[in-house]
């Protein structure tokens with residue numbers, strides 16, 4: 561199967577700083593969150609290709625951002641912004657018009673929105689619709705997230721911490737993965753489960769893991785592949 565193509569769009573940049581307050585510029589925060597989100601996606605999931613509409617402090621017009629995603633035939637577009645204008649918390653937008661994939665667009669947004677609110681503990685301002693250019697001009701399901709208010713003292717304090725920007729990014733990665741059904745990368749067993757120490761009279765056995773699958777069919781396929789290579793294996797079901 562072809563890789564899932566995820567476009568991430570850090571709002572503003574270059575001569576357009578976006579909202580500014582409390583010593584912060586929206587363009588800097590959105591870029592960091594987008595870069596961290598890409599890192600987390602590559603670290604945690606397989607079968608995904610991430611493209612950013614900008615990866616440095618440059619100006620890109622709204623239509624160029626949408627065209628970029630359309631040319632890539634991206635599967636999903638996620639625009640990252642910071643709010644301003646009096647308020648606090650998190651809100652997300654999908655395009656308000658009527659269009660073919662609106663229910664799918666909304667379902668993806670809902671999953672992403674809920675994960676971000678749960679993981680960041682931002683106040684939930686709600687799931688909204690708007691006539692925003694990047695949402696209107698993209699051909700694929702698209703969402704825009706507004707991650708706190710730059711002109712709210714508490715939100716700005718939260719956004720001043722790099723750890724919190726990473727938290728917002730990780731929440732985007734988790735939320736997109738949940739929404740799109742991305743497959744987690746399998747960590748080597750030694751990392752996930754350090755070898756247990758044997759206590760007196762106990763024997764330690766070493767199990768060789770050659771894959772971990774959400775779908776039994778894929779596990780069966782792996783067993784067949786190993787068998788074709790002369791390696792006997794079996795499926796061990798576990799629940800997590």
Ligand SMILES: [Zn+2]
Nearest residue numbers: 571578641642
């Ligand atoms: Zn913005």
